[in-house]
Amino acid sequence: MAPDIEVDSLDVWYGQARALKEVTLHLGPGKVLALIGPSGCGKSTFLRVLNRMIDRAPQVRVKGAVRVGAFEVLAGDVDVTALRRTVGMVFQQPNPFPMTIFDNVAYGPRIAGLRQMAKLRQTVEDSLKKAALWDEVRGKLRRSAMSLSGGQQQRLCIARALAVNPQVLLLDEPTASLDPVSTAKIEELIVQFKTHYTMVIVTHNLQQAARVSDAVAFFEHGRLVEMGPTHDIFTAPRERRTEEFLTGRV
Amino acid sequence: MADRQWRGARPLKPPGQGRAAHKILAGMAVLAVLLLLSVIIPLVAQAVPALNAAFLFGRAPGSIAPEAVNTVTMVAISAAVSFPLALLAGLYLVEFARPSRWTRAFDQFTGTVLSVPSIVVGLVVVDVAVVRWHWPVSTLTGILALTLMNWPLTVALVVEALQSVPGLYRDGSWALGASRWQTVTRLILPLALPQMIEQGGMAVARLMGETAVLIYTAGVNVGPGWALGGPGESLAVHLWLLRTEGVTDLASSQAAATGVVLLGLVFLVLWGSRRLAEWLQDTA
Amino acid sequence: MRADRIAALVMKGALALFIAVWVMVAVIVGAGAWRFVSANGLVGPLVSSRWSPLAAHYGILAFVVGSMAVTGLALVLAAPGVLALSVTGARILRGAPQRAFIQILTLFVAVPSVVYGWWGLSVAVPLIRRLTGTAGFGPLSAGIVLAVMIVPTFSIMALQTLRQVPSSLVEGSLGLGASEDQTLWHVILPASRAGLSQGFLVAVGRALGETIAVQMVIGGQSRVLSLLKPGATLTTQLLTDLALMPARTPGHDALDFMALWLMILMAVLVWLQSRVRGMSRG
Numbered sequence: 001m002a003p004d005i006e007v008d009s010l011d012v013w014y015g016q017a018r019a020l021k022e023v024t025l026h027l028g029p030g031k032v033l034a035l036i037g038p039s040g041c042g043k044s045t046f047l048r049v050l051n052r053m054i055d056r057a058p059q060v061r062v063k064g065a066v067r068v069g070a071f072e073v074l075a076g077d078v079d080v081t082a083l084r085r086t087v088g089m090v091f092q093q094p095n096p097f098p099m100t101i102f103d104n105v106a107y108g109p110r111i112a113g114l115r116q117m118a119k120l121r122q123t124v125e126d127s128l129k130k131a132a133l134w135d136e137v138r139g140k141l142r143r144s145a146m147s148l149s150g151g152q153q154q155r156l157c158i159a160r161a162l163a164v165n166p167q168v169l170l171l172d173e174p175t176a177s178l179d180p181v182s183t184a185k186i187e188e189l190i191v192q193f194k195t196h197y198t199m200v201i202v203t204h205n206l207q208q209a210a211r212v213s214d215a216v217a218f219f220e221h222g223r224l225v226e227m228g229p230t231h232d233i234f235t236a237p238r239e240r241r242t243e244e245f246l247t248g249r250v
Numbered sequence: 251m252a253d254r255q256w257r258g259a260r261p262l263k264p265p266g267q268g269r270a271a272h273k274i275l276a277g278m279a280v281l282a283v284l285l286l287l288s289v290i291i292p293l294v295a296q297a298v299p300a301l302n303a304a305f306l307f308g309r310a311p312g313s314i315a316p317e318a319v320n321t322v323t324m325v326a327i328s329a330a331v332s333f334p335l336a337l338l339a340g341l342y343l344v345e346f347a348r349p350s351r352w353t354r355a356f357d358q359f360t361g362t363v364l365s366v367p368s369i370v371v372g373l374v375v376v377d378v379a380v381v382r383w384h385w386p387v388s389t390l391t392g393i394l395a396l397t398l399m400n401w402p403l404t405v406a407l408v409v410e411a412l413q414s415v416p417g418l419y420r421d422g423s424w425a426l427g428a429s430r431w432q433t434v435t436r437l438i439l440p441l442a443l444p445q446m447i448e449q450g451g452m453a454v455a456r457l458m459g460e461t462a463v464l465i466y467t468a469g470v471n472v473g474p475g476w477a478l479g480g481p482g483e484s485l486a487v488h489l490w491l492l493r494t495e496g497v498t499d500l501a502s503s504q505a506a507a508t509g510v511v512l513l514g515l516v517f518l519v520l521w522g523s524r525r526l527a528e529w530l531q532d533t534a
Numbered sequence: 535m536r537a538d539r540i541a542a543l544v545m546k547g548a549l550a551l552f553i554a555v556w557v558m559v560a561v562i563v564g565a566g567a568w569r570f571v572s573a574n575g576l577v578g579p580l581v582s583s584r585w586s587p588l589a590a591h592y593g594i595l596a597f598v599v600g601s602m603a604v605t606g607l608a609l610v611l612a613a614p615g616v617l618a619l620s621v622t623g624a625r626i627l628r629g630a631p632q633r634a635f636i637q638i639l640t641l642f643v644a645v646p647s648v649v650y651g652w653w654g655l656s657v658a659v660p661l662i663r664r665l666t667g668t669a670g671f672g673p674l675s676a677g678i679v680l681a682v683m684i685v686p687t688f689s690i691m692a693l694q695t696l697r698q699v700p701s702s703l704v705e706g707s708l709g710l711g712a713s714e715d716q717t718l719w720h721v722i723l724p725a726s727r728a729g730l731s732q733g734f735l736v737a738v739g740r741a742l743g744e745t746i747a748v749q750m751v752i753g754g755q756s757r758v759l760s761l762l763k764p765g766a767t768l769t770t771q772l773l774t775d776l777a778l779m780p781a782r783t784p785g786h787d788a789l790d791f792m793a794l795w796l797m798i799l800m801a802v803l804v805w806l807q808s809r810v811r812g813m814s815r816g
């Protein structure tokens with residue numbers, strides 16, 4: 001079952017620079033949260049805390065509590081690899097591995113110890129179908145993933161994330177580098193995934209946020225200015241800053 | 251204020267799990283560095299008894315001052331000859347010639363000749379200069395050999411440095427009506443120079459340690475004073491000779507001391523060229 | 535433009551000189567090798583290991599095998615060190631320690647081979663002597679010395695390749711729940727294949743062409759491979775016999791024959807390198 005996400009006064013520093021300030025929010029299971037806000041406001045930072053990818057930044061410090069389902073994300077003894085299998089991530093630039101299409105999707109299950117070829121095949125096929133890529137690549141699974149178009153590569157990355165059976169999906173501007181048609185396909189997927197996965201998506205495209213999300217969180221200078229149901233945020237924001245941002249008067 | 255905001259913040263250490271191989275590799279790296287240090291440390295330790303002013307600067311036999319002078323002069327002259335020649339050739343290849351099958355074939359050619367073993371170069375120089383032209387085994391012949399060794403490497407490093415300058419800059423300059431020559435001298439060369447100097451330092455350092463190519467060209471003797479046609483034993487050759495033929499304790503500590511002096515010169519060149527490159531980069 | 539034309543002419547001259555001189559080198563070596571082959575045949579000398587110039591017997595098999603054995607041994611011995619140093623320098627250390635680490639390796643790249651030879655004579659040979667009860671000179675010692683010598687060069691190249699693996703690939707792998715170790719084996723190293731092969735070929739070239747460090751510890755006898763007994767390689771035999779057989783003496787052409795083989799091997803290695811580069815682009 002898709003888990004909920006609870007964040008309690010989260011602070012993040014990169015060295016001396018504070019990137020997030022007392023962020024508190026709750027996202028229900030199976031919901032889609034869109035993060036919006038000006039560049040550098042901490043959206044990616046927030047996202048990367050949720051699967052501990054933030055660890056990769058040097059000299060990063062955190063304060064507060066983050067819970068994803070049963071995972072105490074910031075606890076010292078959390079099993080980070082298990083967390084990352086549960087919380088999948090899709091990046092701004094499609095980043096397929098330089099291997100075949102099959103090996104890309106099979107990467108996660110293999111890492112987790114799955115060896116049986118029949119099961120691997122089944123998982124790969126299922127994942128590609130869920131990512132709506134199966135029809136385009138069936139019979140070509142032995143080709144290099146690099147031979148796919150950008151939009152196909154991004155859907156491959158989604159399939160790759162799905163192959164490890166995550167319950168949460170984090171998407172950091174997943175369509176920023178794609179053309180409109182590919183963007184529409186990915187948005188369609190997100191809408192289909194609703195209720196199966198809890199999702200957090202960063203986007204600079206406000207229409208996209210309006211189309212796919214259940215809730216919107218507006219960040220500015222590392223603070224969560226406002227969060228609410230998508231409809232409410234776009235029609236009747238409570239904060240003046242949110243309204244200025246949405247109407248382009250930044 | 252600063253203190254308050256930090257209260258309760260904790261560093262996130264990358265997870266320790268699943269890093270066993272990294273830890274083993276780090277341990278092996280420590281061993282490998284120790285092994286490399288075992289090249290330098292015993293050398294310095296054995297050199298200590300011989301490292302004194304008479305050995306380093308004296309005029310009596312046994313001092314390595316003549317070898318040091320031979321090394322520095324031969325390297326300096328051959329670098330001074332090969333660098334301009336290589337610069338011109340490299341400039342033509344990168345800035346003037348159109349890329350074609352020929353320029354690619356030339357890359358192959360340079361790559362091959364720059365990895366020709368130094369003893370093969372020594373063989374050819376002996377056959378041509380010493381046997382056919384009757385040049386003496388001397389600093390002059392040594393310079394010829396070192397120039398030949400250094401030339402391809404310098405062409406390669408010049409080409410690499412020029413290619414590292416983005417093509418957009420050239421377009422920009424040509425669009426302003428500058429000729430190729432102006433573009434090269436005013437724009438490209440200053441940009442490529444720091445890298446050329448740093449890599450050139452590596453090349454010069456390599457020349458200082460060349461041994462095989464010098465044994466039969468510059469020889470294993472020194473003369474009473476430096477002369478272009480005089481015997482031209484270098485530090486590296488001296489070290490080789492002492493260590494393969496000398497058997498006394500004195501010879502072995504003198505060999506080590508020669509090695510230390512050679513290393514000192516090599517590191518000095520590296521350090522100097524890097525500082526120069528940094529300085530040029532900063533003033534640019 | 536006039537200045538351009540004059541400049542181009544001067545530069546073309548410099549380039550032509552460079553090519554002409556090195557073609558001459560090849561021709562000189564090639565001519566000697568040709569005379570040698572006309573007199574002794576091509577295959578005979580390659581399959582015979584009897585090297586006795588006084589009896590006009592010029593089998594170079596022992597040297598070819600010696601070169602290959604010493605090079606192969608050096609690569610096998612160096613591999614673990616290269617892996618450890620490059621992974622440590624590229625994926626474990628960061629910031630200032632990383633820069634210092636790379637600088638130290640660069641210093642070792644610049645250490646002259648005669649110093650590595652000194653180390654071989656003063657440290658490696660006595661050690662082998664004590665461990666095996668032999669004289670200590672031979673291909674084993676030469677392989678060890680060469681391994682220590684190529685480790686810095688090969689490691690720096692491997693390190694730079696590993697560093698260039700895009701962090702998006704690394705994060706893609708970690709994001710799927712892979713551990714750091716799994717990411718290293720399954721993503722970082724495979725993605726660096728082309729660069730690592732390149733470094734490998736450069737290391738082969740250095741080992742094959744090295745003369746002085748090997749000559750100091752290999753013992754210098756024509757003998758088909760015995761790791762612990764004195765042997766010789768193509769380069770070390772060239773060094774010792776250049777003094778004994780100066781130009782225009784009967785055996786001299788044999789030296790050109792060996793030199794030509796070395797040049798051909800280098801050309802093959804360089805060609806392989808360009809293939810590897812093409813592979814990484816394609």
Ligand SMILES: Nc1ncnc2c1ncn2[C@@H]1O[C@H](COP(=O)(O)OP(=O)(O)OP(=O)(O)O)[C@@H](O)[C@H]1O
Pocket residue numbers: 014017019038039040041042043044045046057058
């Ligand atoms: N690894 C890092 N080290 C230091 N500072 C960082 C690091 N990553 C991000 N920052 C800083 O933290 C702040 C928040 O960055 P973040 O990437 O979270 O912003 P963002 O909202 O995702 O921006 P964008 O919309 O441009 O992607 C920025 O000021 C950024 O410069």
Ligand SMILES: [Mg+2]
Pocket residue numbers: 043044045172202
């Ligand atoms: Mg971002």
